[in-house]
Amino acid sequence: MPTEIELKLRLPADSIVRLQRHPLLKSLSTSRPVAEKIHTVYYDTSDYDLKRNNVAFRLRRIGKNWIQSIKGGGSAVAGLHQRYEWEAPVLGAQPEFKKIPNSALGRIFDSDTLCEQLRPLFTTEFKRSTRSLRFMDNTEAELCLDQGKIVAGNVSMPFCEIELELKSGSPLPLFQLALDLLPAVPLRLESVSKAERGYRLASGDKPPMVKAAQVSIVTEMSSGEAFQVIVRNCLDHLHSNEAGMLECGDIEYLHQMRVALRRVRSAFSIFSKAFSKSAFVPVTQELKWLSGQLGPARDWDVFVTETLADICTQFPGHAEMMVLQEKCEQIRRHHNDVARKAIGSTRYTEMMLRLGAWLNAESWPVPPGLPVSTGLLEVRAKMPAKEFSTGLLAHRHKQLKKYGRKLKNLSPRALHSMRIVAKKQRYAAEFFAALYPHGKTKRYIKSLAELQDVLGGMNDTVVAGQLLSELPAGENRSGEHEAIGIVLGWAASVALAEKTKLNRTWAGFERNSPFW
Structure with missing residues (x-):
């Protein structure tokens, strides 16, 4: 299928x-x-059988003509959707099922039972304005401006959305066009299709919380090719949780976005040995900025909803503990507002567009100051992915083992460093x-x-003390000090128990031989 x-x-x-007059x-x-x-x-069964198979089936009327369509498979990374379409x-x-082609997607409709159960599920009604575009590199695209309702x-x-459909050439000019329009038009990358939004509307479900998917790399890939696949995977993880972060109150969306950021920053760190740290600076600086906006919110989420909540259950009716809990909850909400503001900002959209453009650049990535065809860095970029990863995993395993040999005497700072390596x-x-x-x-x-x-x-217990130091002074200082003392004492007790548990966990880790 095309x-x-x-x-x-x-x-x-x-x-x-403003867009039309640009x-x-x-x-x-x-x-x-x-x-x-x-x-x-859009059609599906009452059990959403097509949706479970990642397939959208629709009938579309344009003027007096009807078109039957099947879409499915593919991916969506940084707003760039790639799907099979018939x-x-x-x-x-x-529907005219006899016209469905004999393909991987089409064979889903071989079942007479499924076809009989298909019913209209939702509709879209919109006005579309279409124009053809040609860029300086002769890339051709079609811009569709759609406004309506599901x-x-x-x-x-x-x-209200734009679809920039690539007809020939590279996707890179599509990202560059969006970046050039951004100062005048407040664009946002859209991670989901009209069909996906229709299913949410029909079911009443909120956006799904998305965890990291398995990375699909193969032994035939070079380390450079593997890097692109890994970064795309991380960005998909990040962007898939954006809608939930902005629309819902569940702290898990923030958690997953922060994990995605850590994964993608880790990927850049890993592959800086194959390319060049300086080649990644513009990207990593923006990722670091976003991590700084999301980090405090996640720290306060964990402290208030887990650590402090557990302590308060053991001190029911303790007036100062209740005051402390409310004060901390207000700070937590503030940092969550800051995080949502960052995700909703033009800076975030620009970062995602630049990442998308960077991933789709034909010469990407070229270390500054080095010829494309020479240099040790390029040799590493062309190294088989498995050879590259084996050396990397062995090196980091040795780093962990060094910490393990001194485990009993490690300071909180050293334990934090060990956690980062792990x-x-x-x-x-x-x-x-x-x-x-x-x-x-x-x-x-x-x-x-x-x-x-x-x-x-163990790190959470250290962070708890740091967060409590951010509290503004209250009127009842003695009562507040008592409540803070309870929390710090609790944290110290947990840290001691975790230290004992750490020894057992490390022994279990050492029993697992390296898989590479």
Whole structure:
């Protein structure tokens, strides 16, 4: 089936005129805008069988003509959607299953039972303005400006978005166009399709909380190719939780976005040995900024919803503990607001667009000051992924072992450093897991996760003291000091218990031989 590649962007409806009048858009246009009304009906079973197979099936009316479409598979990274797509004209507003091609997606419809159970689930009604674009490198694209609504039963959802569909050439100019429009038009990258939003509307579900997916790399890849796959995986993890972070109150969206940031920053650290740290500076500086906006929010989430909540259950009715809890909750909300503001900012959108452009640049990444065809760094970039990862994993394993030999005498600062090494080793092991035997790799990663959890628990007790030092002084200083003393005493007790647990966990880690 042919592949559809498009960059999806959403914008406020009151920005449409600014977009249409933008001189850059006019200079790139090779056709006048064509306006049309589009009505689309999406089908599925009551159990969402098509959705579970990552397939969208629709009938679309444009004017008097009906088109039957199947979309599925593919990916969406930094707003760039790549999906298989099949279309065929049909006579009217009824599916014609005989016209579905014999393909991997089409075979889902071989079941007569499934076809009989398909029913209209939701519709879209929108106006579309379409124009053709040609860029300086002769890349050709189609810009579709869609404004309308999704309707499911008695509920509806408005939308206003741009689809920049690549017709020929590279996706890079699509990202550059979005970056050039951004100062005048408040664009946002759109991570989900109209179909996905329709399913949420029909089911009433909130955006799903997305964990990191397994990285799909193979032994035939070079380390440079593996790097691109890994970074795309991390960005997908980050962007997939954006809507939930902005729309919902669940702290897990923030947690997953912070994990995604740590994973992608770890990936840049890993591959700086193959490329160049200086080549990554513009990207890593922005990722560091975002981590700084999200970090305090996550620290306060853990402290208030886990540490402090556990302590308060042991001191029911303690007036000063209740005051302390409320004061900490206010600070937590403030930092969550700061984090959401950062995710909703133009700076965040620009960062994601630049990452997308960077990943799609043909010469990416070229270390500054080095010829493309020479140099040790390029040799490392062309090194087989498995050879590169084996050396990296062995080196970091040795670093961990050094900490393990001094485990009984490590200071809190050294334990924090050990935690960082363990975390980076876990991310590296997860990135390259597909290149090694599954069983041994899984056991090693599990033991690393257990080690990281214990070290993380110990670090939480240190962070608790740091967070309490940020509290503004209250009127009842003696009562507040009593409550803070309770928390610090609790944290010290937990740290002692975790230290004992750490010895057992380390012994378990050492029993797992390296899988590489």
